[in-house]
Amino acid sequence: MKIQGHMFIWLSVFILAVAAVYGVWSKEPVGTTALFLSFGLSLMIGFYLAFTARRVDTGAQDNKDADVADDAGELGFFSPHSWxxxxxxxxxxxxxxxxxxxxxxxxxxxxxxxxxxxxxxxxxxxxxxxxx
The missing domain is CATH 1.10.287 (Helix Hairpins)
Known part of the structure; x- marks a missing residue:
């Protein structure tokens, strides 16, 4: 989960740079606003994932020496069929x-x-x- 948090935070930095360049270059408010909102959303997701990663056990994806089988096991509860x-x-x-x-x-x-x-x-x- 720590890796995903860092990926989203770096993605938000990239989107912020793109939003700034796009806003200056195009002077188009709708696309610029959408990019800044995408920056905020990506930052919120990255912060949540990084914040949560500190409070849960280290997963197999955070271990560089882990095998694929180390991530096996119960994935969670899934509802039965529903109409x-x-x-x-x-x-x-x-x-x-x-x-x-x-x-x-x-x-x-x-x-x-x-x-x-x-x-x-x-x-x-x-x-x-x-x-x-």
């Missing part, structure tokens, strides 16, 4: 379609989005995935 993202996707598609066809479609999409969101948030509180 809720499908409901959210259908609701979002109808909501975005309402911009083109008419705002009345938003009234149809909002209940679908709310049901999908509610189901996704609370899917571990009922059914076979319920914690005991």
């Amino acid at each position: 809720q993202p499908l409901a959210l996707g259908i609701g979002a598609a109808i909501a975005f379609l309402s911009v083109a066809l008419g705002w009345w479609l938003l009234f149809i999409s909002l209940p679908i989005i709310m049901v999908g969101l509610f189901g996704w948030v609370f899917e571990y509180y009922h059914g076979e995935n319920q914690n005991q």
Whole structure:
């Protein structure tokens, strides 16, 4: 994680230099603003990764003598299959379609989005995935 933090911090330094050169050379405010915002985002990610790396154990990617097998093991918890993202996707598609066809479609999409969101948030509180 330490390596990734340093990579993002160096990337933010590069983006800052590019933003300064682009801003002076092009005098175009939108692209310059986007580059400065990219600098800020990259700096935040790099700072978070470097800050977190100090508080967790050293990973295999931080050891120069590590093998690929040293990084094996449990990667984390992944949810079982869920139908809720499908409901959210259908609701979002109808909501975005309402911009083109008419705002009345938003009234149809909002209940679908709310049901999908509610189901996704609370899917571990009922059914076979319920914690005991």
